[in-house]
Amino acid sequence: HARAARLRERAFSQSIRPAPPDRRRRSRQAELDASALLQAQEALAMAVDPRSIQATLLRLAVEQCGAERGVLLVEDPSGLVVVAQADGEDEQACAATPLASFGALCHGAVSLAARTGEPVLEGRAYRAGLWVADPWVAERGVRSILCLPLQERGRRTGILYLEHCALSGAFGEGHLPALHLLASLAAAQTEAAERLRVLESRTEALAQARDEAEARRLEISDRMEDQGRALAAAQALQGVMLDALTEGVVGLGADQRVVLANPAAHALLHVPQGALVGRDFHAAFHPSTDV
Numbered sequence: 001h002a003r004a005a006r007l008r009e010r011a012f013s014q015s016i017r018p019a020p021p022d023r024r025r026r027s028r029q030a031e032l033d034a035s036a037l038l039q040a041q042e043a044l045a046m047a048v049d050p051r052s053i054q055a056t057l058l059r060l061a062v063e064q065c066g067a068e069r070g071v072l073l074v075e076d077p078s079g080l081v082v083v084a085q086a087d088g089e090d091e092q093a094c095a096a097t098p099l100a101s102f103g104a105l106c107h108g109a110v111s112l113a114a115r116t117g118e119p120v121l122e123g124r125a126y127r128a129g130l131w132v133a134d135p136w137v138a139e140r141g142v143r144s145i146l147c148l149p150l151q152e153r154g155r156r157t158g159i160l161y162l163e164h165c166a167l168s169g170a171f172g173e174g175h176l177p178a179l180h181l182l183a184s185l186a187a188a189q190t191e192a193a194e195r196l197r198v199l200e201s202r203t204e205a206l207a208q209a210r211d212e213a214e215a216r217r218l219e220i221s222d223r224m225e226d227q228g229r230a231l232a233a234a235q236a237l238q239g240v241m242l243d244a245l246t247e248g249v250v251g252l253g254a255d256q257r258v259v260l261a262n263p264a265a266h267a268l269l270h271v272p273q274g275a276l277v278g279r280d281f282h283a284a285f286h287p288s289t290d291v
Contacts, residue, residue: 036064040182044189053193055084055092057186058160062086064182065146065175067162071105074158080114105161106134106145113147113159119176120147123169144170150183157187256282 040060047053054072062070070086074096081096085104099110108131113120122129122145125137136142144164150157160179164170242249248265250258261276269276269285 036178040064041185044185047189048193048196050190050193051083053186053190055086057182058084058086060182061160061162061179064178065162065171066164067146067170068164068166069104069162071102071161072158073099073110073161075156080110080159103136106131106137106142106163108134109145109147110159110161113149114156117149117151117156119149120145121171121173122146123171126165127168141165143168146171146175148176148179148183150187152187250276250281252281256280 043056043060044053047056054074058070058072061067068087071082072084073080074083076096076098078098080099082099082102083094083096085092085094099107106125109120109122109125112130122131124143125131125134125145126141126143131137131145137145140163142163142165144167146160146162148160148162150160160183162171242260242262245262246264248268249260249262250265251260253259258276258279258281263273266273266276
């Protein structure tokens with residue numbers, strides 16, 4: 001019984017013992033990463049056009065991995081082009097520059113990532129590895145490189161390039177999940193921004209069509225008013241001219257009713273002025289006779 005009691009006491013003490021320091025550190029790091037990714041989602045949500053989304057993605061990637069520099073390349077019909085650069089926390093979108101014309105990165109690492117579709121991690125670029133002779137690596141003394149191909153629905157959309165000149169082994173496999181998630185968030189925001197742009201474009205086109213229709217309506221209304229005034233003037237002139245004639249003039253409509261008659265016509269037919277208009281002329285003055 002005493003031995004069983006000691007075993008229970010030992011099991012209880014182990015159950016309340018704090019986690020090892022490295023486990024607590026990994027837990028805190030995971031919490032920090034989750035918090036950073038939540039902030040990243042909010043930051044990307046604030047970007048409303050592809051250029052700002054790309055610049056924000058690059059800044060977040062640099063911050064998440066602690067990189068010194070970053071470059072974002074996107075797929076273009078002509079090949080990979082550079083669309084954003086970041087130096088620490090200072091990111092900026094730039095005019096699309098073909099990769100072949102851009103020298104501020106390790107071309108070998110980017111080419112390898114583009115060719116294989118796999119992430120490229122180099123921890124001792126300046127002193128060893130595949131790209132010791134690369135002009136940019138030699139000039140800058142780049143030690144650590146990370147190249148991550150970005151994909152959407154199985155199609156490569158670009159490459160994320162990060163570097164660090166002061167630290168060897170600055171990037172590792174552990175950085176990749178967060179970067180993949182950032183890229184997915186950026187892709188979703190880009191798609192949402194494109195849908196918003198299309199909606200705004202359609203709304204603008206609809207408003208323009210409505211304005212054009214209203215302008216056309218006003219133009220037609222003005223023309224009708226002008227034509228109405230012209231018709232009234234013509235009718236007034238016609239009336240003056242008819243009144244001045246000594247011959248009787250009678251105008252008939254399609255139904256043989258009188259639509260106009262001058263004073264001379266009324267006098268010749270011996271009817272009061274205005275009595276002719278609206279009457280069936282033939283029925284009134286040429287009645288049929290029964291046989």
